[in-house]
Amino acid sequence: MNKIVRRRLALAVTTLLVATPSAAFAADGYFMNGFGPRQKALAGAGVADQRDAMSLSANPAGIVGLERQFQLGMTVINGERGYYTKGLPQVVAPGHVESGRPWFPVPNGGYVEPIDANSAWSVVTYANGGINTAYDGAHYRPPLGGPLGGGFAGVDLQQGFASVGYARRFGTPLGAVTLGFAPTIAVQMINVQGLKLFAPYSSNPWELSDMSYDWSWGGGVRVGVNWDITDKFRFGFMGSTPMWMSRFDKYSGLFADAGRLDIPANIQAGLAYDILPNVTVMADWRHVFYSAVPALGNPTNPLTRNSLGSGRNAPGFDWTDTDAGAFGVEWRYSPTLTLRSGYRYSSNALRARAVTVNALMPIINRHQAAVGANYAFTKNSSLDFAFAYAFKNSITGFEWVPQLPGLPLGGPNPLATITPWVQAWEMSLGYNYKWDAGDRSIIPARF
Numbered sequence: 001m002n003k004i005v006r007r008r009l010a011l012a013v014t015t016l017l018v019a020t021p022s023a024a025f026a027a028d029g030y031f032m033n034g035f036g037p038r039q040k041a042l043a044g045a046g047v048a049d050q051r052d053a054m055s056l057s058a059n060p061a062g063i064v065g066l067e068r069q070f071q072l073g074m075t076v077i078n079g080e081r082g083y084y085t086k087g088l089p090q091v092v093a094p095g096h097v098e099s100g101r102p103w104f105p106v107p108n109g110g111y112v113e114p115i116d117a118n119s120a121w122s123v124v125t126y127a128n129g130g131i132n133t134a135y136d137g138a139h140y141r142p143p144l145g146g147p148l149g150g151g152f153a154g155v156d157l158q159q160g161f162a163s164v165g166y167a168r169r170f171g172t173p174l175g176a177v178t179l180g181f182a183p184t185i186a187v188q189m190i191n192v193q194g195l196k197l198f199a200p201y202s203s204n205p206w207e208l209s210d211m212s213y214d215w216s217w218g219g220g221v222r223v224g225v226n227w228d229i230t231d232k233f234r235f236g237f238m239g240s241t242p243m244w245m246s247r248f249d250k251y252s253g254l255f256a257d258a259g260r261l262d263i264p265a266n267i268q269a270g271l272a273y274d275i276l277p278n279v280t281v282m283a284d285w286r287h288v289f290y291s292a293v294p295a296l297g298n299p300t301n302p303l304t305r306n307s308l309g310s311g312r313n314a315p316g317f318d319w320t321d322t323d324a325g326a327f328g329v330e331w332r333y334s335p336t337l338t339l340r341s342g343y344r345y346s347s348n349a350l351r352a353r354a355v356t357v358n359a360l361m362p363i364i365n366r367h368q369a370a371v372g373a374n375y376a377f378t379k380n381s382s383l384d385f386a387f388a389y390a391f392k393n394s395i396t397g398f399e400w401v402p403q404l405p406g407l408p409l410g411g412p413n414p415l416a417t418i419t420p421w422v423q424a425w426e427m428s429l430g431y432n433y434k435w436d437a438g439d440r441s442i443i444p445a446r447f
Contacts, residue, residue, distance in 0.1 A: 041372020153194020
């Protein structure tokens with residue numbers, strides 16, 4: 001590796017070190033609807049049309065044809081979530097219970113460098129939304145208070161990713177095709193509190209709840225394809241393997257397969273069409289395979305003695321796969337101003353039959369709307385802005401009572417319903433820098 005390449009790689013890594021993952025509100029389950037202000041403003045559309053330094057996070061094939069550039073960004077999210085009950089619940093605290101900790105920062109960073117006219121490499125860091133809830137003991141459930149009788153309760157799950165990618169464009173009789181791949185390192189940490197009273201249902205009650213933070217490491221591979229069908233019409237595809245993760249040893253008595261919580265595989269496909277030279281419309285679809293991860297997809301019920309964490313078939317959170325459709329429009333109004341807007345609809349990962357356990361994780365998302373802009377205040381530097389709003393959504397189901405004396409396998413409590421709910425807004429800001437053509441400097445010479 002020559003000195004120039006080493007310096008550029010060092011610059012890229014330094015740029016991304018500030019992009020440490022943090023928990024946040026998400027769009028498809030706990031998957032974010034995009035990484036960076038441009039993707040946020042388009043509501044996650046654009047797998048077939050990538051234009052900035054975060055392109056690798058959306059489609060590894062999207063980095064070819066971009067100028068040498070970097071981006072640093074931050075998303076601030078305000079998420080309101082909680083649950084309410086009707087009737088006479090036996091497991092959760094009754095009434096309207098709202099989570100604290102509504103504010104979350106989520107940084108991102110990316111760097112792209114062309115190798116030649118038909119190939120490029122890139123490095124990015126980004127984060128999934130994760131899960132973060134905090135329920136105090138004000139709403140009382142015996143014997144210790146809190147929503148589940150174990151005192152203060154909540155789940156704090158954070159997931160971050162670092163990818164290094166390469167892409168190359170090939171000419172074909174049907175139009176140019178670009179292939180990209182990005183090996184990805186993933187890290188996640190979790191803290192679960194307030195589940196002490198579930199100890200009889202755990203295969204390892206000493207590693208079930210209130211064990212402070214535990215870390216998990218792993219990774220996988222993401223691949224991408226771009227196909228220029230015509231000079232105005234493009235198709236894009238991105239696929240990610242699961243991120244195979246090490247076990248959460250401190251929570252081996254909670255998660256199925258003795259604490260393993262892999263990050264699900266996902267795929268995304270989309271189309272982009274330039275209706276005018278400066279106006280592009282995009283439509284995308286994404287599928288997340290939550291049900292393939294035992295800790296997430298296994299049924300919660302029946303919840304019997306010593307069943308939690310006992311193996312791959314142990315009870316999980318009963319999530320189903322999600323599908324999302326996104327539509328985005330970008331109008332490059334002038335050389336200095338670009339306007340963007342998007343809408344997204346996501347199916348729900350939670351099932352009504354599992355609302356009892358998922359009251360601590362109300363990842364219920366349906367409708368989202370977003371707007372944003374890019375303003376170039378010099379030839380080299382620009383700012384990106386995005387605002388997204390997730391409309392309030394909820395799901396209602398009967399409370400489920402676990403195995404109790406006289407109730408061998410547990411069952412629904414017809415006298416009580418539970419309704420988890422969530423709504424949120426998020427604001428993103430990013431700084432972009434593009435080097436002049438032929439400028440091989442490591443540190444930007446002008447801003």
